[in-house]
Amino acid sequence: MSIRTSIATVSLSGSLETKMTAIAEAGFDGFEVFEPDLVSSPQRPKEIAARAADLGLTIDLYQPFRDVDSTNPDTFARNLIRADRKFDVMEELGCDLLLVCSSPLPTAVRDDGQLAEQLHTVAERAQERGIRLAYEALAWGAHINTYRHAWQIVADVDHPALGTCLDSFHILSRGDDPSGIRDIDGDKIFFLQLADAPHLVMDVLQWSRHHRCFPGQGNFDLGAFGAHVVASGYDGPWSLEIFNDVFRHSATGRTAADAHRSLLYLQEQVGRYPHATDQLFDPPPPGPIENIVSVRLASGPVRAPEVAWTLGHLGFEMTAAHSTHGLQLFSHGPLAVAVDTTVDTLWTAPGVPAHLPAVAQIGVRSGDPGEWLTRAHALGVPAQAVGMPGTDTDLAEVVRMSVTDATSLDLRSRSSVQSWLEAFDLVPRASAPPSSPFLTDVDHIALAVPADSWDGIMLLLRSVLGMTPHEGQDVVDAVGLVRSQALTLTTATGVIRLSLNMVPGRVSDTDPLPAARRGGVSHVAFGTHDAIAAAESMVARGFLPLQISPNYYDDLAARFDVPGDVLATLQRLGILYDANGSGGEFFHFFTPTVGDDLFFEVVQRVGDYAGYGETNSAVRLAAQLR
């Protein structure tokens, strides 16, 4: 037996029919009917009930019933009539549980005894109709705004038709301690609603109505929360109730799939706590993972020479070409970059314009890619075991999953990396052998992500791969604002760092977003032990450093104690600088954009510097735009 999963229809976009279909396809057991969805639907409650049954879905909750209590007796009497009408609808729906929210109105009852009395009256009427009420504390309720207070009232009323509903948002957004949930009689928890949310300092009602997200997409500790719920003995559905502006107009099916995955991920998190129930979903653990060993860029034929030219500046040399697939292999010490000179249908989703050049694949070495395949499938991620075109690689040795519409992540066994390289034909060296390599590894890869894919990608990277998100940043520059989010995974051989940059939405047809922003810019950052030496080597190869404003170096001189001769060198080579106040330093420089959508960075980390030089973004972009 496993935990039943459910979702409120408000969490998804579209008509009620569209939502029900997507909910069933995503694998949920049931759903909550959000009243406005029913009120807008051409289907009568009985038809909705029949459709749900056809889809194999239970209708777990009807919601919300607001403001039932009132200090005005006439209003309360009117509310009882209103409740009767809703009981009629629920009867037709075949749903026996109604969500009752605490009232935020000035007329809310503020006396516990009177409130218990009114709730008792409603519970009596509900019971006559075979209906139960789940009473929930809204975080902004006038009198009842904590789960403890709501539970206390429910206990006072002590009526079989009245229980409580727990909602993680209402509890955690207030900073309340959820451990008291353990003390609630699990049989009297009639329903459980789950929502995550990013840390935002704003009015809790606005936060709740616009910025909730699925577990694993925000910053709440829902693993601990769920463990408390398990400890209470609750055995009803785990249901998602998400109000999110982006989800409201995102593709329904994709959002539903993310939603279901988030509940699986949450159960895995809860399972790490002692005494977790064996009803929890327990996916196969993450497989072994090492570091990024290859990057595949899609250039298309037009941009291929420009990509090759820039890689040449970075000390890469084209060492091989694929006989049949238009792939060119560039090497630099241990680093391998493949360039697709054709548009590869493997990586472009239907209908998505290819912003070229782009990062098409990120290759990460794994001791056992097959373990990742099992885990991904258990979490509902459509990962595939694939062979490299034209190689005899065992299918189980490369496991591919889509990160964005344009980029896939390949987990590769050591032998698959080898046979991949061997599938290329060596080309005669075009020039003298490269001098000793000055790039050491892939420090990070930044991917441009559209707003409506953002939360799904965060969930994928966190749930399947176990990456850790860091504090998000809003980076302001001359032409706008980019939301940026780094995720890291510490492996046996180092740190894998990915950074997501939200592609700014176009606010109108005439929005003058510069070309370098339209598709969102991705970049690949290579690590070096010595940024100055690396830049000198690149200049020797013909690289023209970005022209960084001399005013920037005057400002560095005002902010940091960097010696004047070092500053002069940094300025000559277009190297930017940051420091973290605890001895950590960061030296980094950039290539111009290749096409509109890709550039390269070279970074040197000193000491414990863990950032990405975000403070220099505006200066970098200004130089690239010139």
Next chain:
Amino acid sequence: MSIRTSIATVSLSGSLETKMTAIAEAGFDGFEVFEPDLVSSPQRPKEIAARAADLGLTIDLYQPFRDVDSTNPDTFARNLIRADRKFDVMEELGCDLLLVCSSPLPTAVRDDGQLAEQLHTVAERAQERGIRLAYEALAWGAHINTYRHAWQIVADVDHPALGTCLDSFHILSRGDDPSGIRDIDGDKIFFLQLADAPHLVMDVLQWSRHHRCFPGQGNFDLGAFGAHVVASGYDGPWSLEIFNDVFRHSATGRTAADAHRSLLYLQEQVGRYPHATDQLFDPPPPGPIENIVSVRLASGPVRAPEVAWTLGHLGFEMTAAHSTHGLQLFSHGPLAVAVDTTVDTLWTAPGVPAHLPAVAQIGVRSGDPGEWLTRAHALGVPAQAVGMPGTDTDLAEVVRMSVTDATSLDLRSRSSVQSWLEAFDLVPRASAPPSSPFLTDVDHIALAVPADSWDGIMLLLRSVLGMTPHEGQDVVDAVGLVRSQALTLTTATGVIRLSLNMVPGRVSDTDPLPAARRGGVSHVAFGTHDAIAAAESMVARGFLPLQISPNYYDDLAARFDVPGDVLATLQRLGILYDANGSGGEFFHFFTPTVGDDLFFEVVQRVGDYAGYGETNSAVRLAAQLR
């Protein structure tokens, strides 16, 4: 002599060069250099100074200098060096005023005496360099966060090189009483920064950094604020410092023009207070204005039959056609709707795709359009006196100004309305004369507005026309969220109501926004004395009411005491209902969308109902999408 106008470069999008050019073209006298703009600029400070001089602009302020004070003596010593470096830059810029913000850091000095001492030290060094410091309280400053406290410290230091800077955002966002500004010695107010903001309940720092707007675009009472500043004797520049995510990537020139207009508008507001100085800009007052007398729709040839068909349902009859211009005139009692069956180049801005059909012109009767022309020009709005094509109308009798890229507002004299009508050729009646008219007036017109035009349009309607904005609404429906804002103007003959609906931005290339949302939907709402009779008349003309969900009427029965037979009639005719709790009622119904971008509404207002039935939007859209 008039007040000098200024603007911080952070308020605009683009490079520093782009900003300076736009600032000069918009008519400002000077500007504040926002340090990150200088740091990103390829121009050295001396070049910037020369360019500003060429443009006729003064550099009024260099900003910001942060966190000057510190409880750590080493840090304070380092800050003095940092200040020296900035004085170097200012010397080259030829700018003698530096903005110094109160510190929000844990290391901020929290003893007034010590703080005064440190500021005195900095002021001494500044004075040696011929530089003055304007000390400002940030609303989130650790110790100094009110203008009174900042002023008290400045008075304590009593140094000629130290004054205070007032910023309306930092003062009004805290709910502080600005009247104390009158008690400050005007000579010690070294600078004035102005920003408006919408009412938002959120963290003040986030509010400040992302949601400021120009005076007349938000909810602060800046007229009263400015009157206090005038009373203090301050005679420096009035400068705009706006941090706004949309402005950050909007067209620089248009934002700068709006910015300058906002300062003119603000001065007019301030001028209404007693004892205002004669330095204030004082534009010609609004002219006479009556009601909306005509609407011109652009249908294009393809949609013309569908528009005509829908107008026919609404009881309009095509009574005339223009001999040469492809205009068809539809009449219903006092109402005149002209339909452009060609795409009229008058109303499409270059590069803006025409979403047809659209509201191309709104005709409002005025006793003297010429007065409006004078006022519009004084406020920098490019209004035009135009003749109707093919008529001999005196140019001064029709004054046109653009509201959105697609819609203009025409102020028309009575005789111009008459001659406009006479320019049409009567067509033979196609049917029996219409029965008695059931529509009385244009109740409101809702226009779709892109996000980056929103604030500019708000400012236009408020400044030139004197319209009053009402509380904004976020309307949630099945496929997203629409920001909606009503503005009204009470005239001699009634109320002119316009409603702006923000066109949702596309969050990605694959964003599945339905067709009915892509260009944003506009609509024209006609008033009636009896919505049921109007709907019956329309059904008699072949109108098929929208199929509203029966569940909606069940919900009405639960929420309101509407008699069952009335509900049945409303349901049969697809009429929606709302009530305001004080006896006011609202009956309204809709046509299907004509094309994707336009529909019509018929509304009946009862009692003091002043809204627009926003609560029914989701039900309306669901029915229209089916």
